[in-house]
Amino acid sequence: MSEVLGAIGAWVVPGLVVFGTAAALSTLAIWALRRRRRSPRARAAAEQERTATGSALVRLDDMIEELDLDVDLSGALYDGTAPAALRRARMTAHHVRDDAFAEFRDLGADTHPDDVRRVSRSIRTRTDVAIASIERARSEHDEWMRSHVTAASQIAAARDRCRRLRAELADPAALLAELAARWDRTEWAEAERDAATAVSALAQAERLIDEAATRASDPTRSTLPILAEAERAVREASSAARRVEERHRLITDAAGAVDGEIASARAALRHALTAREGLETAESERLGAELRNVEAEMSGLEARAHRAPAATVDGLACLRDRIDLALGDARTAAQRLRGARTALPGTLATARDAISRAQPRAARAGADARVRLAAAHRDLAAARGADNPVDALDAARRALRNAEDAVALADYDVLTKD
Incomplete structure (x- = not known):
């Protein structure tokens, strides 16, 4: 019996050693490969791909602006008789750009480098196709004009x-x-x-x-x-x-609404102070400190409200956001709904103002600023179309943050170019 066991051991043990070593080496190789794919060099290569994709998107966005101009000019000069190629190319390019903006925005710092490269290349492929389509359409349009239109x-x-x-x-x-x-x-x-x-x-x-x-x-x-x-x-x-008209309308509307916005913000502050009483000691102290800061800033805004109504409404919208964040889950659903209804008009006005200010800056900036501005437009549209005031307020606040990010990114682009 011992001889049989010895014979089995003589065959099995070396096999286990070989297979165990192979498994360990395979595991080590897989670990090394994954580590290499997440290494600083891999991330730098992925960032280069993303940067190249951003440049392609900026080129497409600029070409779409030029194409919009061509379509408008064609309609104005030739009464819609020009070939429809420009309009078809514009529609296709708008879809490609909007989808690409959404995908490009999702390529964050935590995205795996392999995914960054794959998505970036996919975006560039579609962008190149859209650009080629625009160039063909413009060439066709120019040929038509040479044949049909006098100077x-x-x-x-x-x-x-x-x-x-x-x-x-x-x-x-x-x-x-x-x-x-x-x-x-x-x-x-x-x-x-x-x-x-x-x-x-x-x-x-x-x-x-x-x-x-x-x-x-x-x-x-x-x-x-x-x-x-x-x-x-x-x-x-x-x-x-x-933009002058929009600013005039915004300031005029803010002047008429500023007293109501102040009253709503004060009411939200009082509700928050009441909700604080039902919290644990540590949480109550944290909330109390934040609410004291909010009240001090609110008083500062009130002092110049009637000389700077738009800035006051903007500031109050931000303070309402801070109050909601500080309260967290301490409010009931009814309180959240009531608060959203009163905060929504001021936040929508602030978001519209921020987008208006971001528009000319982002038009001269890189892809990141343009992507944020596009997201702000989508969020503002979602806020206007939402049935639930809480959802609408959340979307309006996202629009505001995206517009502010677009301005910051555009200003950063100007600084780095200089």
Whole structure:
């Protein structure tokens, strides 16, 4: 019997040693591979992929803006008779960009480098296809124009469009004068810059149209590039004038609502102080310290509320957010619903204001700022469409945070470029 066991051992033990060693080496190899894939070098390579993808997305976003301009110009000059290729390319490119923005935003610091590379390459592939589609559509459109449109008709239509837009735009100077007469300069400083932009951009558009008219006498020179620049200047003037109008409306609305917003914020503070009484000692002390800070800041806002109503409403919205975060789960569902109903109007106004301020900055920034701005637009739309006030308030606050992040990222891009 002992001889049989000895024979078995002679065969089994070496096998166990071999297989055990192989298993250990395999485990070690897998561990080393995973570690290498998460190493600083792997993360740096993944970040390079992400950066390249961000550059491609910025290029696509800029091309979509140019394409929007081409479509508008085509519709204005040729009364919708131009080929539909531009409109189809724009629709496709918008879908590609919006989906890519959402995927790009999810590539955070905790994403595995392999996933970063895979998603980045997928985004770039789709982006390249969309860019090629835009280029083909623009080429087709240019060929159609050379065959069907004269320079004189282009210039006449552009001049008429410029005149109509000048008549449609509100007078930025008049709106600015009203703002300056009633409120602190901090309220309307950006509107002042936008008003100057609107005036200079519209004047530039008119100069460019005159230049195109001068060139039209030379059949070898195309007027389309100059007319496109003129359309771009008209768009810039229109956008800047709309921002002045939006700022005027926001400040005026805030002035009418600021007393109610203060009363609502004070009521929320009182509810929080009442809820504090039912908490454990340590939690009650923590909440009490935060509420004292909130009350001090609220008093500071009240002191200048009627000279800076928009800033006051913005500040109160942030303080309401802090109160809700400090309370956590201490409120009942009814209290949350009631609080959301009163906080929602001010938070929506603040989010709209933040998005308006972020828009021109993000347009000159990289992919991260543009992605945040796109998310802010989606969240604001979700807030407006939500049936439940709590859900709407959460979405409005996300929109506000994303817009603020977009501004910060855009400002960072400016600093790093300089």
